[in-house]
Amino acid sequence: MDERQVLSSFAALSQETRLAIVRALVVAGPEGLAAGVIAERMGVSATNASFHLKELERSGLISQRRESRSIIYSASYEALADLIKFLMEDCCAGHPAIRGNVERGDDCCIAADKGDVIA
Amino acid sequence: MDERQVLSSFAALSQETRLAIVRALVVAGPEGLAAGVIAERMGVSATNASFHLKELERSGLISQRRESRSIIYSASYEALADLIKFLMEDCCAGHPAIRGNVERGDDCCIAADKGDVIA
DNA sequence: TCCATACTTCAATAATCCTAGAATTATTGG
DNA sequence: CCAATAATTCTAGGATTATTGAAGTATGGA
Structure with a gap:
């Protein structure tokens, strides 16, 4: 996108x-x-x-x-999904630990919301 | 949010x-x-x-x-995460099967992007 | 205190967006 | 073909947003 x-x-x-x-x-x-x-x-x-x-x-x-x-x-679910993906990638950029989670199939910044690493 | x-x-x-x-x-x-x-x-x-x-x-x-x-x-990672969450919830709204995935900890519309169920 | 640095606020202009009504286009039924 | 339905396009307005340069505020050092 x-x-x-x-x-x-x-x-x-x-x-x-x-x-x-x-x-x-x-x-x-x-x-x-x-x-x-x-x-x-x-x-x-x-x-x-x-x-x-x-x-x-x-x-x-x-x-x-x-x-x-x-x-x-x-x-267009595809467009919506692409937008979310963009946001997640931007949100995780520069935070390899979290990005690792994404690659493992977990979610990204949502995890941050649960109170670890970031913030 | x-x-x-x-x-x-x-x-x-x-x-x-x-x-x-x-x-x-x-x-x-x-x-x-x-x-x-x-x-x-x-x-x-x-x-x-x-x-x-x-x-x-x-x-x-x-x-x-x-x-x-x-x-x-x-x-503000929290705000960004909240925004993603909002988008994911709206994106999944009315699609219980996919929402189920979210509750299991997988991602939501991102999954749809991989080519199943929706689209 | 005086000056330089680092920003922000103000004021004016330009550009874009939103709303509303009138006119226009496409499709179906009589 | 004509009328009715379903929407879109056009035009003009008012309202927000964006950009710019000048002026103002806060901080730290000489």
Whole structure:
């Protein structure tokens, strides 16, 4: 995942409505949700929903497909996973002991949260 | 970690200079880096660095301490870990099978990236 | 105390983002 | 083909953010 996409993903997630949309789409699963349903659930206008959906799509965090009259949006789990991975790698950078854990399949900074090594 | 802080953390990380600062501070470790050093390394003015550092501090991703004439900034590993955790929980929401993995101590969406279940 | 260093704050400008309404496009049913 | 539904695009505004240079604050040494 290149920096350009990381930046635009963070930008996409830094807006209340967009974060809520992503959460709803993650819960909705691969089936996704129609633009209209999203607008209604978020309590925003179709125009506004469309604006934010476009923004999210531009960042690669969600994708769309047409289904009859509706346009269905769904979360890109791959993009979300890549973003988490980026964050974990950056978070662990320069901390070989913790990075070692990651390579063993454990989690990284989450471990730090449990109260060891760092902090 | 409440939504307010999540949003401001993502906003903080969505700017090139700020993302670079966080990466540098993570690598620098608990010792941190002086504001002047950061400005120089990022190739921005002291004023501009100060602006971005303040923004990062406001989001809780970094913290500062004065040391003689310098002000030293360092990454908050806890905040970074919380952010990753938030992302993982949101990413796994509604996917019990994967969430199960998390509870067993494996990682979450990272697993999805290895090519199973989702996608 | 005076000066230099290390930063931050202020003020103004430029740039980007968000919202809202009107107009436009695509699809389906009568 | 026409009307209705489902969305998007366009345009204009107001609101935030980012950048810059000048001025201000804190610290330590001569």
